[in-house]
Amino acid sequence: MEKNEGLLNKILNGLRDMCYIWAKEMRSTITDEGVLIFFILVPLGYPLLYSWIYNNEVVREVPVAIVDQSHSQTSREFIREVDASPDTKVAYYCNSIEEAKDLIGKQKVHGVLYFPKDFATKLFRSEQAHMSLYCDMSLMLTYKAIYQTAQTVASKINSNIQISKSKDYTNRDDEITTKPLDFVEVPIFNSTGGYGNAIIPGVLILILQQTLMLGIGLGAGTARESNRYKDLVPISRHYIGIFRIVLGKSMCYFMIYSIMAAYITMCVPRFFNYTMLASGIDLVGLMVPFLSSVIFFGMALSCLVRYRENVMLLVIFTSVPLLFMSGISWPQADIPGVWQAISYIFPSTFGIRGFLRISSMGGTLSDIQPEVTALWIQTIVYLFLTCAVYRFQINNTRKHAYDKIENLKKKAIEAKNKNKKTEE
Amino acid sequence: MKNPIYGFCMVIFPIFVVYFFTSLMNNGLPTDMPVGVVDLDNTATTRSMIRHLDAFQTTKVVAEYNNVNEARQAIQENKIYAFLYIPRGTTDGLMTSSQPKISFYYSNVTLVAGSMLFRDLKTISSLGSASVGKTKLSSFGKTDDEIKTFLQPIAIDLHMIGNPWSNYNIYLSTVMVPGILMLFIFLLTPYSIGTELKFKRSKKWFAMAGNNPWIAITGKLLPQFMIFLTIFYIFEFYIYYILGFPHPGGVFTMLLLGFLAVVSAQGFGVFAFGLMPSLRMSMSICSLWAVVSFSTSGATYPAFSMNPIIQELTNLFPLRHYYMIYQINIFNGYPLMDAWFSISALILFALLPIFVMGNIKRAMLLYVYIP
Numbered sequence: 001m002e003k004n005e006g007l008l009n010k011i012l013n014g015l016r017d018m019c020y021i022w023a024k025e026m027r028s029t030i031t032d033e034g035v036l037i038f039f040i041l042v043p044l045g046y047p048l049l050y051s052w053i054y055n056n057e058v059v060r061e062v063p064v065a066i067v068d069q070s071h072s073q074t075s076r077e078f079i080r081e082v083d084a085s086p087d088t089k090v091a092y093y094c095n096s097i098e099e100a101k102d103l104i105g106k107q108k109v110h111g112v113l114y115f116p117k118d119f120a121t122k123l124f125r126s127e128q129a130h131m132s133l134y135c136d137m138s139l140m141l142t143y144k145a146i147y148q149t150a151q152t153v154a155s156k157i158n159s160n161i162q163i164s165k166s167k168d169y170t171n172r173d174d175e176i177t178t179k180p181l182d183f184v185e186v187p188i189f190n191s192t193g194g195y196g197n198a199i200i201p202g203v204l205i206l207i208l209q210q211t212l213m214l215g216i217g218l219g220a221g222t223a224r225e226s227n228r229y230k231d232l233v234p235i236s237r238h239y240i241g242i243f244r245i246v247l248g249k250s251m252c253y254f255m256i257y258s259i260m261a262a263y264i265t266m267c268v269p270r271f272f273n274y275t276m277l278a279s280g281i282d283l284v285g286l287m288v289p290f291l292s293s294v295i296f297f298g299m300a301l302s303c304l305v306r307y308r309e310n311v312m313l314l315v316i317f318t319s320v321p322l323l324f325m326s327g328i329s330w331p332q333a334d335i336p337g338v339w340q341a342i343s344y345i346f347p348s349t350f351g352i353r354g355f356l357r358i359s360s361m362g363g364t365l366s367d368i369q370p371e372v373t374a375l376w377i378q379t380i381v382y383l384f385l386t387c388a389v390y391r392f393q394i395n396n397t398r399k400h401a402y403d404k405i406e407n408l409k410k411k412a413i414e415a416k417n418k419n420k421k422t423e424e
Numbered sequence: 425m426k427n428p429i430y431g432f433c434m435v436i437f438p439i440f441v442v443y444f445f446t447s448l449m450n451n452g453l454p455t456d457m458p459v460g461v462v463d464l465d466n467t468a469t470t471r472s473m474i475r476h477l478d479a480f481q482t483t484k485v486v487a488e489y490n491n492v493n494e495a496r497q498a499i500q501e502n503k504i505y506a507f508l509y510i511p512r513g514t515t516d517g518l519m520t521s522s523q524p525k526i527s528f529y530y531s532n533v534t535l536v537a538g539s540m541l542f543r544d545l546k547t548i549s550s551l552g553s554a555s556v557g558k559t560k561l562s563s564f565g566k567t568d569d570e571i572k573t574f575l576q577p578i579a580i581d582l583h584m585i586g587n588p589w590s591n592y593n594i595y596l597s598t599v600m601v602p603g604i605l606m607l608f609i610f611l612l613t614p615y616s617i618g619t620e621l622k623f624k625r626s627k628k629w630f631a632m633a634g635n636n637p638w639i640a641i642t643g644k645l646l647p648q649f650m651i652f653l654t655i656f657y658i659f660e661f662y663i664y665y666i667l668g669f670p671h672p673g674g675v676f677t678m679l680l681l682g683f684l685a686v687v688s689a690q691g692f693g694v695f696a697f698g699l700m701p702s703l704r705m706s707m708s709i710c711s712l713w714a715v716v717s718f719s720t721s722g723a724t725y726p727a728f729s730m731n732p733i734i735q736e737l738t739n740l741f742p743l744r745h746y747y748m749i750y751q752i753n754i755f756n757g758y759p760l761m762d763a764w765f766s767i768s769a770l771i772l773f774a775l776l777p778i779f780v781m782g783n784i785k786r787a788m789l790l791y792v793y794i795p
Contacts (some may be wrong), residue, residue: 033704034704034708037708038708042712046712049716050716050719052731052734053716053719053720053725053730053731053734054719054725054730055731056729056730056731058729059725059726059729060729074578078578104585104756104758105752105756105758105759105762106762107748107752107762123577123578126570126573127573128572128573128576128577128578128579129577129578129579130578130579130580130581131578131579131580131581132580132581132582132583133580133581133582133583134583134585135582135583135584135585136585136586136751136756137584137585137586137587137588137590137595137755138586138595138723138751138755138756139722139723139726140590140592140595140724141724141725141726141729142726143584143590144539147582150580151580154578154579154580155550157577157578158576158577158578161577161578162574162575162577165574175523176521176522176523177557178553179523179553180518180521180523180552180553180556180557180560181514181518181523181524181525181526181549181552181553181556182523182524182525182526183525183526183527183528183546183549183550183552184525184526184527184528185527185528185530185542185545185546186527186528186529186530187529187530187531187532187538187542188496188499188529188530188531189499189531189532189533190531190532190533190535190538191532192532193532193535193538193539194532195535195724195725196725197532198532198533198534198535199535199725307619307622308704309615309618309619309622309703309704309707310429312611312707312708312711313429313432313433313608313611313612313615316607316611316711316714316715317433317437317441317604317607317608317611319715320600320603320604320715320718321441321444321445324444324445324448324600325448327534328534329534329535329536329596329724330448330449330454330536330592331454331457331505331534331536331537332502332534333454333456333457333458333505333537334451334454334455334456334457335448336447336448336450338447339444339447339448353502356533357500357501357502357533360533361499361500361531361533362500363500363501367497367500367501368501
């Protein structure tokens with residue numbers, strides 16, 4: 001009976017200490033400017049900035065230069081069609097390729113369409129007519145816009161030529177001649193092919209992870225610097241159990257970031273009209289393990305931090321590699337095995353993949369089961385790692401405190417001895 | 425320099441980053457991306473079409489599904505990026521000239537995969553038409569040349585200047601890696617100045633320089649400059665000479681650009697610290713600036729497509745000018761005059777500390793570090 005009460009008491013005490021640590025952590029978060037910037041201001045402002053940058057989504061009206069030495073009806077028709085296409089516009093007419101080349105150097109145009117002198121002659125002779133397209137390859141999106149437009153225009157004009165040459169009677173005959181096998185192109189997800197829609201979901205999740213890690217790291221750095229022995233865990237009767245420290249702190253981070261995650265995953269896409277197909281429950285199912293794994297990951301790493309500013313150096317440069325490792329830009333299927341393996345360490349890999357699939361593809365929680373499972377595994381592993389690390393830290397603190405007391409005792413004895421000697 | 429963080433941020437991490445990007449995209453182009461097939465017709469004609477699709481370099485047919493819904497689910501589960509749908513009766517339709525219709529579905533959620541597979545799937549679908557036309561025309565006794573001319577009266581010769589393989593490694597690594605190198609310079613410059621203040625060594629440091637902020641700052645940043653410049657040149661040597669990235673611009677332009685990149689980033693770092701002589705604030709500003717510059721450089725999503733206000737703001741980011749000089753002068757080999765604006769902008773960034781030297785001196789001699 002007595003033992004039971006003892007256990008109950010212990011748990012109650014633990015909970016009380018946990019709440020104490022939680023409150024203290026909350027207070028230090030709000031009073032520490034550095035942590036405040038990365039916990040509140042950056043997650044609030046950065047997504048808006050990024051969305052603003054990418055909000056135009058697609059590349060339109062890419063300027064193209066024309067070198068038309070054919071001066072024929074067909075070449076002019078081609079040029080008109082290119083100008084009328086949504087993705088390109090005819091910006092300059094040049095007399096030679098050299099002249100057009102200079103325009104690329106001055107960034108006035110991103111591609112050149114060249115019609116040779118014999119372009120129309122060959123067409124009338126029923127020979128294959130060749131025209132050239134020169135693309136500036138420093139931007140993939142402009143290259144894609146120009147090339148696809150040129151191809152579409154060419155195939156349209158080609159069909160007209162085919163129709164004029166064949167001996168069909170009806171319009172239906174013409175259709176079948178030019179396209180015996182019809183096909184439909186269906187961009188099933190991200191149907192506009194928008195750049196923002198493709199990249200922003202990943203950036204949003206990465207912002208969550210990186211700011212959370214920065215905040216935790218900065219907080220830990222401050223705690224260590226303001227501590228007398230440069231220890232992470234202060235000496236206090238509230239800080240005696242591992243679980244109460246770890247859970248108390250993580251509860252504080254989790255509370256703040258639940259709000260941030262809701263803002264970033266639900267409000268920001270709505271402000272800028274991004275595709276957002278995820279339902280509330282699926283989002284909760286993904287974000288809870290994601291946030292907890294990031295928190296414990298950050299706490300485990302925060303023990304490595306000696307000075308608070310070092311955290312910035314460590315966390316910020318990893319952002320870009322982490323974004324690439326998630327497979328958002330370079331397809332996941334083509335990432336080398338080594339980097340795939342390394343990417344499994346970071347919660348963002350699974351967070352971004354999962355979020356993309358439920359928000360942009362309308363997947364459900366069961367579609368992203370592997371990712372959610374991985375996040376839960378990470379949560380558990382990093383929780384234990386954090387506990388182990390904190391245990392080590394607590395022992396350190398005790399050792400330092402013990403050394404200090406021993407030192408004091410030694411000094412006291414020496415002083416006493418000295419006193420005795422002087423008395424003698 | 426005893427702090428191990430310097431060694432990590434100046435040498436080890438940069439080398440890691442260079443290796444990461446160049447090895448990640450070593451293939452140049454994504455190859456063998458998984459694609460599904462829904463073949464309800466299942467005839468010799470459609471099967472040969474699928475075999476042809478599989479033979480494309482970028483495409484690999486990994487699975488057959490029984491209906492469109494299953495294939496869609498597979499995309500959502502990240503098993504495939506696209507699929508080809510061939511309905512029942514396609515071959516019959518081709519034989520009877522009733523214009524059957526096939527469809528292909530592709531996901532643009534990963535843009536690179538989407539656009540590459542779109543190209544393959546469109547080619548295979550158009551080839552379907554072409555092969556019918558070819559059979560028909562050759563049965564009339566037309567020659568191959570005539571058939572070619574009839575099917576494609578106008579042919580486009582595509583010239584991809586500088587990067588004919590549309591190699592993504594050449595396209596991305598040349599901007600992402602310098603961006604991260606400049607990020608390190610951005611952060612380490614205020615860090616190294618600010619930590620003097622933090623550890624209360626600033627007065628001693630300035631006394632050594634005879635209280636002249638120019639001597640003090642130059643002395644402090646010169647070793648860093650040498651190391652960063654070396655790293656930058658090693659990176660350039662590695663990508664241009666060992667990996668053989670195109671560089672018609674020549675050695676001088678490369679050396680100039682490397683130099684400009686390092687000094688402009690250092691200049692910006694000193695300027696940020698001079699504006700706000702607090703370690704934390706200046707580092708926060710520099711980090712936010714450096715991370716945004718990957719987007720505002722306009723190397724992935726072109727700057728001229730952004731909001732007009734942002735188009736102007738991009739000029740405030742050194743990486744934007746780095747990218748302009750790189751692509752105009754090194755990648756395309758145009759004369760330096762064509763990039764005069766960006767070159768002078770980088771020089772301006774390097775000169776920014778002039779405005780804040782007095783401020784830094786005051787801070788170093790009077791301020792106290794506030795955590």
